[in-house]
Amino acid sequence: MAKRKVSRSIVVAAPPKVVFDILADPRAHPEFDGSGSVRGLVSGPDRLEHGSRFGMEMRLGLPYRMTNSVVEFEEGRLIAWKHLGPHIWRWELEPIAGGRTRVIETFDYSPAGFGAFLYQLLGYPVRNAQGIEATLPRLRQLAESRV
Structure with missing residues (x-):
């Protein structure tokens, strides 16, 4: 794990465009979310595109709503969003021979500065690693079902 980043990857038997189309469709997010917090x-x-804002129904114990903004965007390769907190959720796609894609999901809390200590104290890196590890196979299944 890189400092102040939690990152995992998976290989998907689908081209980057298929995977990216899922990530760029905010209605699809509850379908692949493995954390159980994204509801709709x-x-x-x-x-989504650079600068897009989208609101999601969430649940972490109690229901709430979260508005996100797309802060990084490269069609077919990279999409990242953030909300009020300083951390960023980033998705990077790398084409692999045979029409496959390496998908890298990262919870980047490096922008939190000194607040990163609080993230660690509250257990966010560990919980988000578990969420990513549950999300990536769901995303793979969804993308491969669309090929």
Whole structure:
């Protein structure tokens, strides 16, 4: 694990475009979320792009709503969003021979500065690693079902 980043990867038997189309569709997020916290789209575009804002129904113990903004975007290769907190959820796609894709999901809390200590104290890196490890196989299954 890189300092102040939690990252995992998986190989998907689908081209990057298929995977990216799922990630860029906020309505699909509850389908592949393995953390159990993403419940549904409240507001936002059908397809995300740089600067897009989208609201999600969430649940971590209690239900709440979260508005995210896309802060990094490269069509077919990279998409990342954040909300009020300083951390970023990042998805990177690397094409692999045979029409496959390496998907790297990262919880990047390096922008938190000194607050990163609080993230660690509250156990966010460990919990988010578990969520990523549950999310990636779900994303793989969803993407491969669309090929």
